[in-house]
Amino acid sequence: MSNxxxxxxxxxxxxxxxxxxxxxxxxxxxxxxxxxxxxxxxAHPSELDRAVVLAQQAAPAYAALGGSLHGAFLRGIxxxxxxxxxxxxxxxxxxxxxxxxxxxxxxARTTGQLRLFAQLAEQGDWVDxxxxxxQAQRLPQPRPELRSMLQPLGPVAVFGASNFPLAFSVAGxxxxxxxxxxxxxxxxxxxAHPATSERVGLAIIEAARALDLPEGVFSLLFxxxxxxxQALVKHPGIQAVGFTGSLRAGRALMDAAAARPHPIPVYAxxxxxxxxxxxxxxxxxxxxxxxxxxxxxxxxxxxQFCTCPGLVLAVEGEGYQRLRDxxxxxxxxxxxxxxxxxxxxxxxxxxxxxxxxxxxxxQLLCNTPGPHRTGPALLETDAARVLVQPALTHEVFGPVxxxxxxxxxxxxxxxxxxxxxxxxxxxxAEATELAAWPGLPALLASKAGRVLFGGxxxxxxxxxxxxxxxxxxxxxxxRSTSVGAAALLRFARPVCYQNWPDELLPAALQAxxxxxxxxMVDGQYRRDGG
Numbered sequence: 001m002s003n004x005x006x007x008x009x010x011x012x013x014x015x016x017x018x019x020x021x022x023x024x025x026x027x028x029x030x031x032x033x034x035x036x037x038x039x040x041x042x043a044h045p046s047e048l049d050r051a052v053v054l055a056q057q058a059a060p061a062y063a064a065l066g067g068s069l070h071g072a073f074l075r076g077i078x079x080x081x082x083x084x085x086x087x088x089x090x091x092x093x094x095x096x097x098x099x100x101x102x103x104x105x106x107x108a109r110t111t112g113q114l115r116l117f118a119q120l121a122e123q124g125d126w127v128d129x130x131x132x133x134x135q136a137q138r139l140p141q142p143r144p145e146l147r148s149m150l151q152p153l154g155p156v157a158v159f160g161a162s163n164f165p166l167a168f169s170v171a172g173x174x175x176x177x178x179x180x181x182x183x184x185x186x187x188x189x190x191x192a193h194p195a196t197s198e199r200v201g202l203a204i205i206e207a208a209r210a211l212d213l214p215e216g217v218f219s220l221l222f223x224x225x226x227x228x229x230q231a232l233v234k235h236p237g238i239q240a241v242g243f244t245g246s247l248r249a250g251r252a253l254m255d256a257a258a259a260r261p262h263p264i265p266v267y268a269x270x271x272x273x274x275x276x277x278x279x280x281x282x283x284x285x286x287x288x289x290x291x292x293x294x295x296x297x298x299x300x301x302x303x304q305f306c307t308c309p310g311l312v313l314a315v316e317g318e319g320y321q322r323l324r325d326x327x328x329x330x331x332x333x334x335x336x337x338x339x340x341x342x343x344x345x346x347x348x349x350x351x352x353x354x355x356x357x358x359x360x361x362x363q364l365l366c367n368t369p370g371p372h373r374t375g376p377a378l379l380e381t382d383a384a385r386v387l388v389q390p391a392l393t394h395e396v397f398g399p400v401x402x403x404x405x406x407x408x409x410x411x412x413x414x415x416x417x418x419x420x421x422x423x424x425x426x427x428x429a430e431a432t433e434l435a436a437w438p439g440l441p442a443l444l445a446s447k448a449g450r451v452l453f454g455g456x457x458x459x460x461x462x463x464x465x466x467x468x469x470x471x472x473x474x475x476x477x478x479r480s481t482s483v484g485a486a487a488l489l490r491f492a493r494p495v496c497y498q499n500w501p502d503e504l505l506p507a508a509l510q511a512x513x514x515x516x517x518x519x520m521v522d523g524q525y526r527r528d529g530g
Contacts, residue, residue, distance in 0.1 A: 009040040009194070011047055012201045012220040014054040015209065018047045025224035027194055030097040030345070031338040033372055040194040043221040043228050052237040054216025055155035055184035061214045063152045063182040066507075067515075069211060070180055071122035076207035077171055078111040078118075084203060088196065092165050095193040097338030102301070103166070110166040113173055113462045113483075117180035120485055126150070126181075127492075129508045129519040131530055134499070144499050147509040150492035152182035154239035157232045159253075160190035160197055161244035162340050163304045169193070170200040170220060173462070174242030174267075177488040183240070184217045188232055191224045192341040198222075226252075233257050233266070240491055243268040244306070244482065246397070247473050254476055267490045268476040269469060271395045272422040273310035273402075274457045277412070277444070279429040279437065283319035288326045290428055294401065295330035297456035299376050302337045303399030304344070307424050307457040311393055313383075313412050316405045324403055328364050328378055336367055336375030339398065345374055348398035352377055355392060355402070360385035364403075374398065383411040386418070393419055409437065416440075421471025421478065422448040424457035447471065449478065 011018035023042040026035045043051075062070075081088070085107055092103040120126050127149045134145035156178040160169035167173065170187050178185050189197035201220035208217050221228050226249075233241055233256045241257060243250055243266060250268035257266045278290060297309050312327075314320050339345040349368065356363040360381050367375025377400040386392050386404055393402070393415075406412040425448035427440070434440065444451050449470035460468050466484030469475040475482070480490045497505055507514050512529045521530035 007038060007195055007198050009038055009198070009222070011041070011043040011051070011222050012198070012205060012218075013047050013051045014215040014219055015205060018043055023224075025191060027095050027192060028342065029094055030341050031372055033342065036094060036195070038195055040198075040222045040224075042223040042225075045231065048221060048228060048231055048235065051186050051216070051219035051221060052155060052232070052235045054219065055186055056216075056237045058184045058214035058216035059152070059154045062184055062217050065213070067121040067124045069213075070182060071118035073207055073211055073213060074114045074118035074121065074176060074179060076210055077204050078114040080203035080207055081107060081111055081114075081171060081200065084199065088166070088199065091199060092193065092196050095196055096165055096340050098165075098340075106164060106166045109462060110171060113167070114171065114176050116462060116485065117176045117488060120488060121180040124508065124515050125518045126485075126488060127508050127517070128494075129517055131509065131519060131521045133522055146496055146498055147500070147505060148494055148496040149506065149508050150489070151495050153491050153493055154183060155237055156183045156185050156491055157238045157241045158185055158187045159229060159241070159243040159245065160187060160193075162190050162192050162344060163301070163306070164244075165190070165193040165196045166200070168244045170197045171204055173483055173487055174244070178240075178242065178491045179217075181488040181491040183491045186219045186221065186232060186238070188221050188223065188229045191222075192343075194222055229253070230256055234260060236260070236262065239264055241266040241268070242482070242490070246270060247395075250476060251473075265490070266476050267480055267482065269306065269423070269482045270473055270475060271306045271397065272420075272424070272448075272470065272474040273393055273395045274307050274422055274424045274426070275311040275313055275393075275416070275419060276309045276426040276456070277416070277428065277440075278312065278314040278323065279427070279433050280315050280317065280319065281430040281433040282428045283314055283317075283323060285430070286428070287319045287322035291323050291326035292330055293456050294327055295334065295376075297458045298401045299331065299334045299399050300458045302339060302374065303376065304340055304397065305458050307460060308399070309426065309457055310395055310401050311404065312401055313404045313406060313415055315409060315412060316407060320405060324364070324380065327403070331365055331376040331378055332367070334367070334376050334399075336369050336373040338372055339374050344397065348374060348396065348400075351396045352398070352400055355379060355396065358385075358389060358392065360389075361392065376400065378403065380405065383407065383415050386415055390418060413440070413443070416443055416447065419447055421474040423468065423470045423474045424448050424450045424452060426452040426455065426457055428454060449474065449481065
């Protein structure tokens with residue numbers, strides 16, 4: 001499985017490579033700024049169309065294969081990626097500047113989530129089968145027999161993310177959850193790590209071929225710009241979109257999808273400032289340890305996680321001063337490192353400079369030793385300034401956090417009320433002081449998809465209960481998650497069958513329950529026939 005063919009820099013259209021073209025690009029090493037030697041060719045419009053048409057043709061057959069083969073496919077991808085571990089550990093750092101240990105850890109997360117979705121597909125309970133028996137004698141009108149379940153939407157467009165070249169990219173969570181739901185996937189590779197994308201894409205094709213899956217169950221498209229991505233979202237064969245990235249790019253995809261003659265859902269995770277609230281008693285008792293934890297969280301991955309705590313709210317006083325001084329000290333100790341790409345580094349420095357120039361903002365720390373290395377930054381302002389300049393609370397993607405000094409609890413609550421939707425919100429408090437903050441837990445829950453008590457928001461566990469999403473603009477749809485078992489529900493829709501002969505129903509809805517699913521039968525959950 002590790003003897004994959006050499007990279008060609010061409011899109012993967014079903015089981016074939018695309019063709020060379022005039023529009024080509026190279027990735028660069030963010031640690032040195034040097035261009036990497038491999039050229040990659042942007043997908044032709046005809047290749048994009050071919051990829052989507054193949055996905056449309058494959059969709060019914062792939063869906064009909066059922067959870068057992070869907071699971072085998074995902075497990076096959078995981079096995080092939082593990083066989084490529086040494087190659088990826090050498091390749092990924094060249095395109096991202098990430099250290100080998102991070103790459104190996106992210107690979108483990110990627111294969112772990114592939115196997116999680118494989119298990120969900122094989123078990124099959126996620127289809128939420130519901131059966132209501134006919135009531136022929138019911139008055140004033142009889143009730144028909146009704147049976148419903150979730151079924152795959154069809155071809156899904158997935159956009160590779162910049163900050164997770166494995167776990168949120170070609171074989172990442174969006175791809176894994178869509179494949180588990182029975183949907184073919186067309187991936188738009190991120191231009192910052194195209195070689196990584198091609199290597200992973202080839203592994204997926206190998207896994208599909210090994211199971212003789214219909215051609216078109218997976219394709220991979222290259223492009224250095226936005227034209228291929230926009231065209232992919234607008235293609236009438238695409239039925240849903242998975243995206244992780246900036247608010248600007250995510251909103252553009254949402255608008256393009258909404259403008260189609262037949263609009264489709266875009267499940268976009270677009271980041272947030274992830275506020276951390278420290279109440280007075282906790283601040284007084286634990287200022288130093290909280291500062292230490294914040295410093296580690298802000299600089300984890302050089303701040304290039306969508307859950308980086310970019311906003312810290314606390315009431316001024318002796319504890320606040322200790323927090324500020326300790327956080328400044330700890331961040332100053334962190335060595336600068338490459339950011340994922342020159343574009344990300346440039347956006348970070350521009351956004352940081354804009355905020356530092358704002359009236360009422362103090363730059364306590366800024367460590368940028370050279371053009372290819374970026375260190376942490378720390379800004380400070382007060383609640384009154386934030387309330388008149390809400391842009392100060394918006395995400396800056398990178399290793400920076402903003403301390404917001406509040407004059408009193410009322411000001412802190414005002415700032416929280418003013419915040420946009422968030423992926424996470426964290427509360428550090430003593431249990432005994434919460435009585436003096438009525439409504440605070442509910443307010444935090446109304447703002448974020450994941451609410452932490454203590455701890456720090458970086459680190460998104462892949463499991464059944466995880467929610468990685470939140471109210472707009474953290475995500476495009478607060479009812480969904482891009483991480484965790486529930487992520488595959490984004491790529492399915494409910495279908496109800498009324499008065500169908502049992503033998504013509506999908507197996508999940510047949511009376512004998514041949515798949516052994518947990519089903520709701522006349523309002524009661526059971527695994528036996530019904």
